[in-house]
Amino acid sequence: MKAPPFGYVKARELGQVFDLLDQHGDEAKILAGGQSLIPSLNLRLSRPTLLIDINAIADLQGIRETAETIVVGALATHVALEKSPIISRYVPLVAAAMPHIAHPAIRNRGTIGGSLAFADPAAELPACATALEATFILRGRSAERRVKAAGFFHGLFETDLRPGEILAAIEFPKATASHRFAFSELARRHGDYAMIGLAAASPQPGTLRLAYFGVADRPVAADRAAACLVKDGAAGIEAACACLAEDLEPSGDLNAGPQTKLHLAGVLLQRALPSLLTSA
Amino acid sequence: MEQHDINVIVNGQKLRRRVSARQHLIDFLRNELSLTGSHLGCEHGVCGACTIQVNGTAVRGCLMLAVQADGASVDTIEGLSDSGAIADLQDAFHKHNALQCGFCTPGMLATAAELVEQHPNADREEIRAHISGNYCRCTGYHAIVDAIATVLDARRKAAGGSGA
Numbered sequence A: 001m002k003a004p005p006f007g008y009v010k011a012r013e014l015g016q017v018f019d020l021l022d023q024h025g026d027e028a029k030i031l032a033g034g035q036s037l038i039p040s041l042n043l044r045l046s047r048p049t050l051l052i053d054i055n056a057i058a059d060l061q062g063i064r065e066t067a068e069t070i071v072v073g074a075l076a077t078h079v080a081l082e083k084s085p086i087i088s089r090y091v092p093l094v095a096a097a098m099p100h101i102a103h104p105a106i107r108n109r110g111t112i113g114g115s116l117a118f119a120d121p122a123a124e125l126p127a128c129a130t131a132l133e134a135t136f137i138l139r140g141r142s143a144e145r146r147v148k149a150a151g152f153f154h155g156l157f158e159t160d161l162r163p164g165e166i167l168a169a170i171e172f173p174k175a176t177a178s179h180r181f182a183f184s185e186l187a188r189r190h191g192d193y194a195m196i197g198l199a200a201a202s203p204q205p206g207t208l209r210l211a212y213f214g215v216a217d218r219p220v221a222a223d224r225a226a227a228c229l230v231k232d233g234a235a236g237i238e239a240a241c242a243c244l245a246e247d248l249e250p251s252g253d254l255n256a257g258p259q260t261k262l263h264l265a266g267v268l269l270q271r272a273l274p275s276l277l278t279s280a
Numbered sequence B: 001m002e003q004h005d006i007n008v009i010v011n012g013q014k015l016r017r018r019v020s021a022r023q024h025l026i027d028f029l030r031n032e033l034s035l036t037g038s039h040l041g042c043e044h045g046v047c048g049a050c051t052i053q054v055n056g057t058a059v060r061g062c063l064m065l066a067v068q069a070d071g072a073s074v075d076t077i078e079g080l081s082d083s084g085a086i087a088d089l090q091d092a093f094h095k096h097n098a099l100q101c102g103f104c105t106p107g108m109l110a111t112a113a114e115l116v117e118q119h120p121n122a123d124r125e126e127i128r129a130h131i132s133g134n135y136c137r138c139t140g141y142h143a144i145v146d147a148i149a150t151v152l153d154a155r156r157k158a159a160g161g162s163g164a
């Protein structure tokens, strides 16, 4: 199917984006990589009257290193993250997730900002951002807000973004020598959305965040299970798996029922364990 | 309907055209320029039949608007064929019988072209992962993987043979 008619503006700077969002309200949609928006137009799931193409805006580009963080512009493409030596060194969880996101031709255009703003509960990056406790930098015309990943995802395709705001950048804490991480997912075909997946990060011994995706309407942090592993290490794995039922309360979907999902969540946790607990 | 002027280089040729905002790049290529080598299957990014190259990287022609190609260089299967850039891939597909109906082949070749350029050391597993986004309904992929692996091998030998 073809997209219904709409207007198109290639914005040159952020001020212009805010003007257009003010003028057009809900009728306008931001166009980043288009790899989720254009299919939804083609399927006529959404009927905006204006697309605001942000691809030319320099403020939203690039991957930058600061003393303690890595700041990734919303327009950084999946392939840029996949190839970036800064990401593989300082945000290795994201580097590990990248090859699982869609297919090469889609990764060439899809952006990190688009993926996070879209907030698909089966997507990899929202879970990575949750596991790493990334900070989302949201820009409005007159103010900037910083929101932690845990507060950014509100539900199915719903985020903390307010009318007139855009996601400008994402800030990840830099991995240090003690950083441990694990990424794994189960998908029917390589590159398809996962049936279930796990993004896990331990910035230093004694801290661990397990973020599951494909189990609910947003990424879910399995904090009880993480606490068992922090307390007892590998010996805590059985208790951790038992906790997953409370942490996740998965709903079934087309792929699998709740019990199967819970079982698979445990399988992924067992697979992740060796990378999370290796001593420095 | 809202119209925009675009300047675009298609298969090496500079063009200026007027397109409607909602026109997809693949429809522009097929309907306005009669470049019908790239195919349309699903129109939502899943099948890969519409894969072309924009500024040298593979993209889905159905997930990009023609107006977004303003200032870009676009190569379709026609251009990639005529320039000889993928002659060895085409040859290998032919030899290995890596197609039956051929519907997926232009997209497969555009995807494979990027792989052989960017990942000269890819193994079979990596070849499979790279073409995982392209559906073929006919061959079961084995022959396609064989063909791409042959080309990678031959290119590596050629590079080694010339001392590179």
Ligand SMILES: Cc1cc2nc3c(=O)[nH]c(=O)nc-3n(C[C@H](O)[C@H](O)[C@H](O)COP(=O)(O)OP(=O)(O)OC[C@H]3O[C@@H](n4cnc5c(N)ncnc54)[C@H](O)[C@@H]3O)c2cc1C
Residues within 6 Å of the ligand: A029, A030, A031, A032, A033, A034, A035, A036, A037, A038, A039, A074, A100, A101, A102, A103, A106, A109, A110, A111, A112, A113, A114, A115, A117, A118, A122, A123, A124, A125, A161, A165, A166, A167, A168, A191, A192, A193, A194, B044, B045, B046
């Ligand atoms: C066949 C196929 C398979 C896929 N498989 C996967 C997969 O396995 N895992 C996965 O994670 N993704 C997958 N995707 C989606 C893909 O990764 C997209 O690239 C991504 O979800 C959206 O990024 P985008 O830049 O293309 O955003 P767009 O499609 O341009 O935008 C998506 C949404 O976000 C909004 N938006 C974009 N940027 C901003 C911003 N800076 N601020 C505020 N709002 C913004 C848009 O208005 C729109 O509503 C798949 C896509 C396809 C077509």
Ligand code: FES
Residues within 6 Å of the ligand: B039, B040, B041, B042, B043, B044, B045, B046, B047, B048, B049, B050, B051, B060, B061, B062, B063
């Ligand atoms: S037609 Fe573009 S991916 Fe199927």
Ligand code: FES
Residues within 6 Å of the ligand: B098, B099, B100, B101, B102, B103, B104, B105, B135, B136, B137, B138, B139
């Ligand atoms: S050869 Fe028929 S779809 Fe691939």
